Amino acid sequence: MTRVPLIDPATATGAAAEQLAATRQTLGVIPNMATAMANSPAALQGFLGLFGALKQGVLPAATQERIALAVAEANGCAYCLSAHTMVSRNAVKLPEEEITAARRGHSLDAKSEAVLHLALAITRNRGPVDKETFDAARQAGLSDEEIVEVIANVARNIFTNYVNEALDVDVEWPLVTPFERTASSATREA
Template structure:
């Protein structure tokens, strides 16, 4: 059971109600994670602001979803694995093989593979990555703008993972379990 109340948009005060309405506009639904975040309108505002900004960035939705899958897998966040598997499958239309590959930090697409290599290195090393990671990303064709956005997407997804895990947010989708350590 979620460790904080899930704020109901119908009874929420301002600014939480406005932010939850903005969530519905941005995501099409109001997930429990944002209802939990609404306990701190500042946290929800920051989350939505970064989401909106990244949607306008250089990385297309399919790459952002792959990053989300890889980061959620590393952090063992069942809520985010479930939500992003659903989006990858039903909205982005990635096939099952590519979804599993993304969770493992891999892709058949060379640019996606480079993005995931960088995202996984950043996540696994708490942001401490070497020049070799940046050289490999650039050699794979990533621009500096895309590299910075990979970092921002990792941070955005870590924030979501930590909110969901720390607050034990109730999942409203079928659960997607983390892969076994042997698979990774």
């Protein structure tokens, strides 16, 4: 059960109501994550601002979804894995093998593979990236703009992973469990 109240858009007032309306306009839906985040309208506004800005960036939606899947898997966030698996399948139309590969930090596309290696290095090292990973991103053709947007997408996804995990937000999407938790559960049951 979510650790903070989920702010009901139908009864919300003031800044929370404004940001929940902006959420529907930006995302097309108001997910549980947003209703939890609406406890701080400023936090929800910040998320929506970054989301909207990156949507207009140079990284294609499929690349942004691959990053979201890889970062959610690395952080063990079932909420974000569930939401981004659904978006990847239904909105972006990534093939199932690409969704699974992205969760593991890989892609059949060389440039996407380099993006994911960079994104996971940033995630796991909390910012620092070794020369080899950075050079590999350059060699795969990533521009300065793309590299900065990879960093911004990682930050956005870490924020939502942390919100969902710290607040234990109820997952309203078809549940996708991180590989590590799935393996742990199978080991315990055996």
